[in-house]
Amino acid sequence: MTLRYGRFDDERREYVISRPDTPLPWINYLGMEEYFGIISNTAGGYSFFRDARLRRLTRYRYNNAPLDLGGRYIYLRDDATGQSWSPSWQPTQTPLDSYECRHGLSYTSIAASHGGIRSETLYCVPLGQTLEIWRLRLANLTAERRPLSIFSSVEFCLWDAQDDATNFQRNFSTGEVEVEGSVIYHKTEYRERRNHFAYFACSEALAGFDTAREAFLGPYRGFDRPIAVERGSAGNSMAHGWAPHGSHHVRLELGPREEREIVFLLGYGENPVAEKFDPPGSQQINKRTVRPVIDHWLQSGNVEAGIRGLRERWDELLSNVNVSTPDEHTNRMVNVWNAYQCMVTFNLSRSASSYESGIGRGMGFRDSAQDLLGFVQMIPERARQRILDIAATQLPTGGAYHQYQPLTKHGNDDIGSGFNDDPLWLVLGVAAYLRETGDHSVLDEPVQYDNLEGSEAPLLDHLRRCVAYTLDRLGPHGLPLIGRADWNDCLNLNCFSDTPGEPFQTTENKSGGVAESIFIAGQFVMAARELAAVVSLRGEVEEGSRLLAGAAAMAGTIAEHGWDGAWFRRAYDFFGSPVGSKECDEGQIFVESQGICVMAGVGIEDGRARQALDSVRDRLLTEHGVMLQQPAYARYRIELGEISSYPPGYKENAGIFCHTNPWIMIAEAMTGDGDGAFDVYRRTNPSAREAISDVHRCEPYVYAQMIAGRDAPSHGEAKNSWLTGAAAWNYVAITQWILGIRPEHGGLRVDPVIPANWPGFRATRRFRGATYRIAVIKQGGTTGRVTHLIVGGARVEGTLMPLAPAGATVDVEAVVGE
Numbered sequence: 001m002t003l004r005y006g007r008f009d010d011e012r013r014e015y016v017i018s019r020p021d022t023p024l025p026w027i028n029y030l031g032m033e034e035y036f037g038i039i040s041n042t043a044g045g046y047s048f049f050r051d052a053r054l055r056r057l058t059r060y061r062y063n064n065a066p067l068d069l070g071g072r073y074i075y076l077r078d079d080a081t082g083q084s085w086s087p088s089w090q091p092t093q094t095p096l097d098s099y100e101c102r103h104g105l106s107y108t109s110i111a112a113s114h115g116g117i118r119s120e121t122l123y124c125v126p127l128g129q130t131l132e133i134w135r136l137r138l139a140n141l142t143a144e145r146r147p148l149s150i151f152s153s154v155e156f157c158l159w160d161a162q163d164d165a166t167n168f169q170r171n172f173s174t175g176e177v178e179v180e181g182s183v184i185y186h187k188t189e190y191r192e193r194r195n196h197f198a199y200f201a202c203s204e205a206l207a208g209f210d211t212a213r214e215a216f217l218g219p220y221r222g223f224d225r226p227i228a229v230e231r232g233s234a235g236n237s238m239a240h241g242w243a244p245h246g247s248h249h250v251r252l253e254l255g256p257r258e259e260r261e262i263v264f265l266l267g268y269g270e271n272p273v274a275e276k277f278d279p280p281g282s283q284q285i286n287k288r289t290v291r292p293v294i295d296h297w298l299q300s301g302n303v304e305a306g307i308r309g310l311r312e313r314w315d316e317l318l319s320n321v322n323v324s325t326p327d328e329h330t331n332r333m334v335n336v337w338n339a340y341q342c343m344v345t346f347n348l349s350r351s352a353s354s355y356e357s358g359i360g361r362g363m364g365f366r367d368s369a370q371d372l373l374g375f376v377q378m379i380p381e382r383a384r385q386r387i388l389d390i391a392a393t394q395l396p397t398g399g400a401y402h403q404y405q406p407l408t409k410h411g412n413d414d415i416g417s418g419f420n421d422d423p424l425w426l427v428l429g430v431a432a433y434l435r436e437t438g439d440h441s442v443l444d445e446p447v448q449y450d451n452l453e454g455s456e457a458p459l460l461d462h463l464r465r466c467v468a469y470t471l472d473r474l475g476p477h478g479l480p481l482i483g484r485a486d487w488n489d490c491l492n493l494n495c496f497s498d499t500p501g502e503p504f505q506t507t508e509n510k511s512g513g514v515a516e517s518i519f520i521a522g523q524f525v526m527a528a529r530e531l532a533a534v535v536s537l538r539g540e541v542e543e544g545s546r547l548l549a550g551a552a553a554m555a556g557t558i559a560e561h562g563w564d565g566a567w568f569r570r571a572y573d574f575f576g577s578p579v580g581s582k583e584c585d586e587g588q589i590f591v592e593s594q595g596i597c598v599m600a601g602v603g604i605e606d607g608r609a610r611q612a613l614d615s616v617r618d619r620l621l622t623e624h625g626v627m628l629q630q631p632a633y634a635r636y637r638i639e640l641g642e643i644s645s646y647p648p649g650y651k652e653n654a655g656i657f658c659h660t661n662p663w664i665m666i667a668e669a670m671t672g673d674g675d676g677a678f679d680v681y682r683r684t685n686p687s688a689r690e691a692i693s694d695v696h697r698c699e700p701y702v703y704a705q706m707i708a709g710r711d712a713p714s715h716g717e718a719k720n721s722w723l724t725g726a727a728a729w730n731y732v733a734i735t736q737w738i739l740g741i742r743p744e745h746g747g748l749r750v751d752p753v754i755p756a757n758w759p760g761f762r763a764t765r766r767f768r769g770a771t772y773r774i775a776v777i778k779q780g781g782t783t784g785r786v787t788h789l790i791v792g793g794a795r796v797e798g799t800l801m802p803l804a805p806a807g808a809t810v811d812v813e814a815v816v817g818e
């Protein structure tokens with residue numbers, strides 16, 4: 001039995017995969033600005049410019065067999081014997097003498113050897129560019145001369161990935177390309193309304209090329225045995241319709257021990273509409289804009305500089321938060337991989353992964369607002385822009401489109417609105433930004449509603465409407481109405497769908513219901529308090545007290561109507577019956593309301609918070625993390641919606657959501673239980689789960705949305721890795737609550753709640769321009785809280801560090817008392 005498929009190289013910040021047949025494709029992301037790609041450990045995946053649906057460069061077939069087929073392929077051929085192989089193992093699956101894939105931060109490198117030829121291909125997107133580099137290094141390990149053929153291969157997508165996969169009656173006739181020297185240009189629809197094109201360039205003179213997929217592959221052949229590779233010569237085909245393709249054929253001979261480097265570039269080009277053609281009036285792409293870019297990046301020295309630039313960027317990004325604790329899994333995730341995943345979720349929201357097809361979900365209002373929580377310390381300016389983009393899709397009612405398209409930044413009408421938790425997340429995201437940066441000027445930025453010109457109002461007005469939106473929609477218990485759903489997309493209490501295939505989230509809701517959410521109630525308490533603090537800082541004292549009074553009233557309503565005796569209820573359904581209560585035969589206790597209510601401070605003083613968390617331990621905790629609810633729903637319940645559509649143990653029907661686990665960690669920390677908090681953290685920490693990779697199956701370096709719960713036959717198996725709010729929330733839980741280094745409006749707080757057996761830990765945190773070097777030292781017993789700080793030698797009572805001037809480096813000792 002194989003437990004591991006690789007190892008962490010902490011020094012180089014890489015995960016090193018040592019065999020190609022991982023349980024699932026283990027992917028990485030290229031690009032972190034505008035041009036993106038996903039890449040698997042066998043070079044599968046695809047690329048796009050800004051929007052995985054609307055500006056797709058290359059094609060990818062989800063739901064394929066084998067699972068991950070189609071990618072950035074290179075074929076090598078020994079021209080003496082006619083033998084060929086894939087140096088990324090896929091797609092030929094020819095046995096390799098050695099294989100190693102290194103997924104690093106925004107690059108992936110795949111090395112292999114076969115018959116005395118060693119290859120290493122490094123894939124990355126240099127900063128500021130809309131292109132990806134494939135740098136292929138070849139080495140002849142033998143004492144003979146080796147004549148080789150190299151074939152590259154990408155399958156172009158006809159831009160709109162949804163249309164590309166469906167509209168064949170048109171698409172089989174629209175494909176167009178140009179070839180100039182060693183550059184293949186894909187220009188489908190360029191003659192009409194598009195002013196963008198793709199290019200695929202090679203640093204070498206070509207022996208041939210193919211731009212028509214069928215000519216490259218041969219009839220009835222797949223990517224595992226292209227006819228061009230078998231034959232050892234390309235067909236010099238020009239695509240007219242059908243499937244435009246990019247393949248270069250390079251011939252070279254490697255002397256004994258000789259090494260060579262070949263660079264391929266796949267890129268996105270755009271021309272001003274008035275200058276699309278060259279010569280003007282022709283139908284040829286104007287290549288004057290893009291040629292210098294291609295020439296630059298084909299040069300080895302520039303490629304090296306590009307890779308170095310990426311490394312330096314990541315050094316800088318990760319230096320904002322660095323910790324050294326007694327637990328290597330914590331260090332590794334906080335210092336590298338969890339932060340990295342926060343960048344990826346910030347960039348891509350829920351759009352493109354092995355599970356998100358790029359054509360389904362764009363940017364989520366709720367999702368992207370939450371992603372900010374784990375990203376804001378990395379590049380605050382980008383977080384600021386994202387806040388303004390999200391807020392501009394908000395509806396004048398205060399409600400929100402559930403999703404928006406990254407290319408247009410406009411709300412997505414297909415999905416619509418009415419998820420009543422959505423607006424409150426914006427308040428929480430903005431509050432996190434303000435606490436991190438102190439930049440209150442953002443509140444005065446004029447922002448449109450529903451992207452309508454003339455509707456501009458200050459961001460603060462948007463936040464006020466977010467909060468008012470909840471108060472305008474209260475049910476019979478005085479709790480917030482749930483609408484289509486709250487955080488749990490699948491708790492559809494007004495949907496009542498009995499028609500196969502109807503989407504639970506967008507099908508017309510039954511009217512007249514009174515379904516209320518205790519989750520939104522807890523979230524409202526949090527958001528109203530956050531907004532109260534923000535407006536009070538602006539001197540709006542009266543508004544601040546009104547908001548606090550509103551929060552207190554809602555906390556009272558939760559106490560009265562949301563408490564079930566030993567835990568918080570989850571909701572009231574359409575008919576006013578409780579969900580998540582001992583009165584129910586299934587779904588008696590849900591994690592979300594325990595997490596959010598305690599995080600909002602409800603029940604901390606009167607002991608109900610502790611009781612709720614004990615109930616979570618008793619009823620929801622498994623060796624693989626905390627389940628969403630118990631008992632799982634065994635049959636479909638029309639009044640609860642999608643949640644009961646999943647087989648027990650999967651997804652929202654009692655799966656383990658890595659997104660909600662951190663709420664329990666935070667809640668445990670807030671009640672002062674460091675062992676309890678860290679115990680939950682450890683169970684879902686991907687690095688800690690690496691040792692059971694054959695059970696977990698997803699990438700061991702990033703969080704997955706879900707791990708199968710106790711009721712599932714595959715308990716412990718992860719799914720939906722990468723694009724999940726688990727990234728941001730775990731980052732917040734471990735850095736701000738367990739390690740306790742927490743940005744607040746008035747400064748940085750150091751209030752750790754760590755395991756009893758830790759002697760302490762060290763951390764470096766950059767905050768508002770100053771660098772704090774923090775040592776947490778236990779002087780008293782094994783448990784206890786920080787009582788005072790020694791800041792630059794001087795004693796400060798409490799846990800809030802005085803703000804240091806920008807540029808300063810401050811040494812801080814945080815002393816844990818008895």
Ligand code: GLC
Nearest residue numbers: 350366367487488489490705
């Ligand atoms: C998915 C969604 C997220 C939702 C969660 C629970 O992760 O992206 O928005 O809150 O599922 O349903």
Ligand code: GLC
Nearest residue numbers: 361489490504505642651652
């Ligand atoms: C599906 C998924 C759920 C997700 C939702 C978003 O319902 O099961 O997890 O949040 O889609 O649209």
